[in-house]
Amino acid sequence: MKAIEINGNIKTFRRLPNVWEDANGLHTNFRKVADPKQYGFYDVVTPQYDKVSERLSAMYFDGDKFTYDVVAIDLEGTHDVLDEEGNVIETKPNYDIAELKASKIQAIKTEAGKLLSPTDWYVTRLAERAVEIPQEIKDERLDIVTKSDTFETEINALTTVEEVLRYTHAFYPQPSLDEVEPLTE
C-alpha cells in the first residue's frame, strides 16, 4: 500500500495510480515510476498489534514511510455520558462484560440451532408418528447440546472483558493444514 500527503490530508492507494496529477503536470503510466518517493508516495507500514487489546492510531508520516502508532485499549475503563449541556449524567464502562457474554452466548445458541436443524425432522417424526430416532442421530444431537452448554459455562466463568473478547469456540474444529494428509494417487 502507498500513501501521499496532500494539503495535510493523507490519501492511501492499494497500489500506485496509473494516472497522477500534481504541480508538475499530468503523469501517465505512473505505475512504472522508478522512485515514487520523488512524487511524495511512500509505503504504508502497518505495525503488528493485538486486535483485542490494542488499536492503531491515525496514520502519520514519519519521514520515510506512513505508519501508525499502536495504542492500548482501556478494556476495563469507563467513560462519562453527558447531557446536552455537558453535565455528566452517567458513567458507563467502555465495555459491558455482561452484554459481551450475552452476545457470545447468543451466537453459540444460534450456531447450535443451525447444527441441530438438519436432524430436527427426526424429532418431529418421533413426536408425530413415534418413529424412533437412530442412536447415531441422538448422539450427534446430544453432542451439539452438550458442547453448547459447555461453551456457555466457560463464558459465564470469565471475569474480565479481555477474557471474554479473546474467548473462541468451535463445535467441530477444522484441522489445520499441517494436520491434513495430502491426497495420494
Add this chain to the structure above:
Amino acid sequence: MAITKVSNSVLKDLAVDTQNIVNASVTNSKMAANSVDSDQYVDGSIDEAHIADDQISYAKLSGEFTTSSVISASDIDFAAAQVFTKTLTGDTTFTFSNTDIGMVKDLVITGDAVITWPTGTKIAAGTYTGAVSNLIQVVVTAAGEYWLTISQEQV
C-alpha cells in the same frame, strides 16, 4: 487649329511614368494574363471574399498540417507537424509550444515509461499502455488547457 494626336511611335521607350497615368485608370483589360505575382499583393491583403469556395486543397496546407515529425527531445512544437512520433527510452516530460485554441495534433508514442504532460492536461478517455503503440490526440481547448484521448490498435 486642329490638334494633332501623339502617336505611339513618337513616345520614347519607357517615357510614360506613374505621374503620366491618371489615378485609378489602369483597367483589368490593360493587364496581361498571369502578370500579377505575389510581390504585387500587399501582405495580408487577400481576404476571404477573394478566395473561391472549395479551393483550399491538401497541397496548399503547410507542413504544420501535413507532415510527421519525430520528437527528438521533449518539446512538441504544434507549428512543426501534424503527427509526432517517439519511442520512449525513459521517463519523459513533454512540453507543448506554439499552441493555439482548436489545434488538434496526433502523437504516436511507444515505450513503457512515465510520461509527464504539461500542467493543464486532462485525459478525456483511454489509458496509456507501455507495451504497444499509443495514438494520443491532443486538443487545445483553451490557453494552457489540453485534452488527451489515448487509444491503442485493436487486435
